[in-house]
Amino acid sequence: MNASTSQDRFCEELTALLPRLRRFARGLARDPADADDLCQQTVERALKSRQSWQDGTRLDAWVYRIMRNQWIDEVRARTRRSQTFTHEEEGANIGAPGDLAAENLVELGNVGRALARLPEEQREAVILVLVEGFAYKEAAEIIGVPQGTLTSRLGRGREALLRELGEIA
Amino acid sequence: MTVSDDEFTAYVDGELTGAEAQRVAAAIAGDPALASRLEAQQRLRALLRGHLDPVAVEPVPESLTQMIAAAAAEDAERDMTDTKQHEPARVLDFAAARARRDDQVRAARPPRLTLPRWWGTGAAIAASLVLGLFFGMRVADDGASVTSGGALVASGMLAKGLDEKLASANEPGKLRILTSFRRxxxxxxxxxxxxxxxxxxxxxxxGWILQRTVANGAPERGAYRQAGSAAGELMAAAQTMAIGEPLDAAQERAARREKWNK
Structure with a gap:
């Protein structure tokens, strides 16, 4: 009925979300330029599918899911690319795809480095709950896994970070 | 009283409420080891946020806000089109809007000039264009003669203008489009x-078949009024020929993309 109101609200809310979306993008992608690209692609996708957003539901979780899926696609594409160009043995040592070059790791500082070393699935769980402040249930929905899976990934990620940052944390 | 790891973590992450939360809080208060684990968890959260929060206070790139603003504008434009499609459900609103529009046209109308009843928003815009046009313009010295009948096909600049110009764009040039519609x-x-x-x-x-042409008037006294009524006549004729509302800006652009082929 009030199509225009809901569309207006969508665009307003999306604009208001941008700072948080940029923070999440940086957490996932780590590299600022990659994060900007990710943000751009996410907003494009969100706008394209804005008709499918149900007014009255949480827009943030909806857009975070788009961003998270977009990032996973990107990670997979990079994995394919790196596997094409390296031998399998070397590939195994390349680390998590999307990982930063060594010189960038230095600039990240202790916290950034510790986060960067986490496997993708633990990092997204840690960021969604500890930084973005989502409840377990919401974070699990964004990632698309059962809540138990989310909490176990979160637990392992948290342990690893505490081990690594033990002396400062 | 014992607290499981899961319970403890859930408490740390704010997942517990009411009695459960109180129970864990009490356990932590009575157990220094638990209390220091809680502190470590809180410091970890603070470290992570300290690392990423600065991104959230950076200025947002304009490309992002502009992309959203463009989409919002698109929605607004589509709404205007949608409104027309839903017209039957909103008859009352439309009748009221039409009455207001008629009042405005009457108010804007100079004495002794009769304008037809416009048949929609697009025409209302066209009406103001007509008024602006004919009351502001200088009538050309070589006032063309009236022609009608036969299949006159527009050529040259006229054909080009009909192909390219938009009624909504107030483009400079000798040719102006007052409104577009479908027959x-x-x-x-x-x-x-x-x-x-x-x-x-x-x-x-x-090509563009001229259905009707009228001279805009010779450069005589009263030419302005004649010019005005000529345009009024055309708009009235257009209203009779048209099915539905005149094209809005978006529809006009779409039609232009299709080279005005139905």
């Missing part, structure tokens, strides 16, 4: 003003 056979038609003469042209396989 019963689905062909696109446009009311134009070419300075010395005005007319209605409809696009078919041969």
């Amino acid at each position: 019963e056979d689905g062909n696109y038609c446009r009311v134009y003003d070419a300075g010395a003469s005005s007319g209605i042209a409809c696009k078919d396989a041969q």
